[in-house]
Amino acid sequence: MAEGAKEKYVEELVDQSDDFSRWYNQVVRKAELADYAPVRGCMIIRPYGYAIWEHIQRLLDARFKETGVMNAYFPLLIPRSFLEREAKHVEGFAPEVAWVTRGGGEELEEPLAIRPTSETIIGYSFAKWIQSYRDLPLLINLWNNVMRWEKRTVLFLRTAEFLWQEGHTAHRTLEEAEERTRLMLEVYRSFVQEDLAIPVLHGRKSENEKFAGALRTYSLEAMMRDGKALQSATSHNLGHNFAQGFDIQYLDADGQRKYCATTSWGLSTRIIGAIIMVHGDESGLILPPHVAPYQAVVVPIWRKDADQGAIMEAIGRIERMLKGKVRLKVDLSDNTPGWKFNEWELRGVPVRIEIGPRDVQNNSVVLVRRDNRAKETVAIDALETRLPELLEEVQQALFQRALAFREEHTYYAETYDEFKEIMSEKRGFVRVKWAEDSEAELAIKEETKATLRVIPFDQPEGGVQGRCFYTGKPATCEAVFARSY
RNA sequence: CGGGGUGUGGCGCAGUGGGUAGCGCGCAUGGUUUGGGACCAUGAGGUCCGCGGUUCAAAUCCGCGCACCCCGACCA
Structure with a gap:
């Protein structure tokens, strides 16, 4: 180790604080998560x-199904005419659609879009499937891939093709659709917080930031360790927008x-x-136990x-004892x-x-947590109960640590000057009093690179008093701004 | 798509007044090792991102592409 260098276990990884994006890329590649x-x-x-991803699918899918959703599959290719039926939708997605123009050696009569999302082809089918109010609600989900021709890509965060799930539902009333929209956000919120140990803000997107073709968009916003939002x-x-574009109608009881x-x-x-x-930290990844491919690794x-x-x-x-209870990796390499x-x-x-001669002699093992490297000696017979318990402790600790980090990097700004100072010096989330105004939002983005991430559900009791930090107009809500990925 | 940078064994890099490519790690084989990235010996592995040009001769010079990284604009 170099003279004067602080003690580190993994020397070939750059520090997060030195170059966060380099750290991110190194971890993705060295941990063998993904490749170009x-x-x-x-x-x-x-x-x-x-x-x-498989664990994410398994856990999230179960949560969807609890709310009555069923899975289906829809085709990758979408006729061009479909994309054009909802004006805002085309406008939003047109620049990043990839097209198939030839097939079987011949030019196609109508170019086919590789789906950037499936609202349009779903709309086409829903229109055929729905006749009566008795057919509603219709609740389906797709686990699939989509393609968006992004200009600048980053592994996992923004790739030209990505995997996701997209849920689509149809309802009798706007109120019912709103309820479902909020319900699914809540499903995500509990999944992300409980299974991924990631604390999130949940709330509504501004008009500028909402989905192309939506009436209203809600989102979860998480803070990364560099203070940026994701x-x-x-x-x-979606209100009636897609229903009108695709003629999704039903005959009501009246x-x-x-x-x-x-x-x-x-x-x-x-x-x-x-x-x-x-x-993640200076030694690399830290996976939440609920989704870790291996929850524990045995090192002899x-x-x-x-x-x-x-x-x-x-x-x-140990293997026999934990089979079906803990996902175990035994590293017998040289x-x-x-x-x-x-x-x-x-x-x-x-x-x-860890299990060595000393441990075998005492009929015990040493357990070491990844998050804080705390060690404990546990009798082999006690592993069956202690290890799952410890994994849950790690899961909780990760959430608490991330929450504490977010709180430490969340600021309140009364004035625009304060806001600018925080954005330029500290990053993180900045909470402000806000009188919704798209023009002001764009101006703020232009000057500070910060965007309105979310108008949190969590608002002061009895409404917001005072004036917007930017326009000085009477504030209507509190909003959270941040630089984002 | 604009600005900047990089591209040389699997990974990290060196090598440019043009002269037939090198180091560390990793890998293979044998042996000694193993409680925080062990050591010795032997060995394998490279159309120097691609295409074109200049030249007796190109990793090195010129042109055109491509990919990746960083900063913007766009976005899950």
């Missing part, structure tokens, strides 16, 4: 990264034909970027070959224990189980 593809802007998700999930109340109100909501592989940037340690038999026997017992410690810390395994 031969096509610009596309990403290869490696098995270790994909395993995280939109982590969105839920849109004998009137009426337009449905629809919603859509999504969460993408981008959330893996959030996990990395919310929990022996001094002489004679030790091996007893250690392997104990490991066998690397030294020190190497394995660093490797699995870099890859974010929440708990390490």
Whole structure:
């Protein structure tokens, strides 16, 4: 180690504070989450990264189904004419759509869009499926891929093709659609906080920031460790916009034909970027136990070959005991224990189980938490109860730590001068009194690069008193601004 | 798409007054090791991002592409 360098376990990783984006890229590659593809802007998700996505799918899918949603599959290709039926929608997505213009060696009569999202083709089907108010609500979800020809791409955060789920629902009334929109945001909020240990602000997007074609957009906003915001999930109340574009009508009990109100909501592989940037530290990834591919890694340690038999026997017992209870990785590679410690810390395994001659002799193991490196000695027989408990402690601790970080980096600004000072010197979230005004929002973005992330549901009791920090008009709400990904 | 930067074994880099490519890590084999990235020996691995040009000769000079990174505009 270099003279004077502070002690670090992983030397080949840059410090987060020195160069956050470099740190991020290094972690993604070294932890073997993802790799670059031969096509610009596309990403290869490696098995270790994909395993995280599979856990996200499993946990989130169960939450969707509890609310009555069923999964379906819709095609990748969408006729051009479909995209054009909702004016705001085309305007919003046109610049980033990829097109298929040839097939079977011949020019196609109508170019086909590679879906940037599926509202339009869903609208086409919903119109056919829905006849009566008795067919409502219609609640479906798609686990699929979409493509958006982004100018500037970053692994997980913004790639030309990405994986996500997109939910689509149709309802009898606007009120019911609004209720569903809010319900799904709440599903996301509880999932992201409980399973990913990421604290989020939840609330409404401004007119400028809402989805192309939506009446209202709600979102979750999380703070990354560099103080920037990441939109982590969105839920849109589409009102009658798509129903009118696609003629989604039903015959109501009163004998009137009426337009449905629809919603859509999504969460993408981008959330893996959030996990990395919310929990990661100077040694690499820290994965929340609920979605970690391996929840614990066993590192055997022996001094002489004679030790091996007893250690392997104990490991066998541990494996049998934890089967089906804890996702376990046993690292029997030839690397030294020190190497394995660093490797699995870099890859974010929440708990390490060390087992050497001393431990075998005492019929115990040493458990080491990834988040704070606290060690404890546990009897092998007690692992079955202690390890799941410890994993839950880590899960909670990660959430609390991230929450504390967000609180420390959340500021209140009374005046625009204060606001500018905070944005230029500290980053983080800035909460202000706000009189909704799109022009002012754009001006603020122009000058400070901060955007209105969300108008939180969490507002002062009895309404907001005072004036907007920017325009001086009577404030109507509190809003949170930040620089974002 | 605008501004800046980078592209050389798997990874990190060196190499430019043009002269047939090198280091560290990793990898393979054998041996000794193993409680915070072990050591010795032997060995494999490169159309120097691509295409074109200048030249007796190009990783090096010129042109055109492509990819990635950073900063903008756009966005899950």
